[in-house]
Amino acid sequence: MKLYFAPMTCSLSPHIVLRELELPFELIRVNNKTKATADGRDFRDINPKGxxxxxxxxxxxxxxxxxxxxQYLADQVEGNSLAPANGTWERTRLQELLNFISAEIHAGSAPLFNADIPEATKAxxxxxxxxxxxxxxxxxxQKDYLLGAFGLADAYLFTVLKWLPFFNIDVxxxxELASFMKRVEARPSVKAAIAAEEATQAV
Ligand SMILES: N[C@@H](CCC(=O)N[C@@H](CS)C(=O)NCC(=O)O)C(=O)O
Structure with a gap:
């Protein structure tokens, strides 16, 4: 498998999950401005959404x-501890959380990166x-992780909350979120993912 990523963006979440699951993968950096990839392609030919x-x-x-x-990655590893089995109530709860993080935190904070949006609107x-x-x-x-034990939702939440300092928001x-960030950051998979992203050459 190949994961196309840009450092410290939302692709950190699947990157952490690949390492948590110990799946073999190749990490390929993308320049999010030019859309050039480290393997010499135009990223839009891989993901037309860019x-x-x-x-x-x-x-x-x-x-x-x-x-x-x-979710696809977790489902590749039978009995994994990151996602409850498909079709269960617990899996539906996980999907509820992933949607919340995606729509409310990820998409909800993305405008704060946009230099063209006036401060009053950003407020x-x-x-x-x-x-x-x-x-x-x-x-x-009452708990260390969103669904009790570390799982997919925590990898995703950690990834998007890592952006808070860029918005001058102090966690x-x-x-509880500040403690959560420390707990997740201490995981070997997370340390390894961040170090691996930092070690890649700019495209
Ligand atoms: N809905 C997508 C959003 C992905 C997304 O926002 N990617 C950002 C980085 S966090 C990106 O690559 N932006 C560059 C662009 O849109 O040109 C997802 O959840 O995967």
Missing amino acids: YVAALVLDEGQVLTEGPAII IFRHTLFKRLDYLNRELM KHWP
Whole structure:
């Protein structure tokens, strides 16, 4: 499998999951501005949507959209601890969470990266984002990870919360989230994924 990624973007989530599951994969960097890839291609020929992450299977199929990729990966490893079995209520709960992270935190914070959006408009996005963070902070009061034990939703949440410093938002305002970030960051898979991304050459 090949994971097309850009450092410290949402592709970190499937990258962490690949390492947690100990699946063999090749990491291929994408320049998100030029769309050039480290293996000499135009990334838009791989993912016509033009954004990371993209997972290319050994058989050639391309899978995009972070929540779909990480669920696919977990389903490759029978008895894995990252996702409950398909068709169970617990799996539906995981999908509820992945959708929340995708729509409310990932997409909800993306406008804050946009230099063309005026500060007054960004304040509206920040206000909504803070309410979502309040909710997650409450959720983590009684448990270490979103569904009890570390799983897919935690890899994804960690990835998108890593962006908070770029928006000058201090996670310390949400103490449970701050502890969560430290816990996840200490995982060997997470350390290895971040180090591997940093070690790649710019394209
Ligand atoms: N809905 C997609 C969003 C992916 C996405 O937002 N990718 C960003 C990085 S976090 C990107 O590559 N943006 C570059 C672009 O859109 O040109 C998913 O969940 O995978």
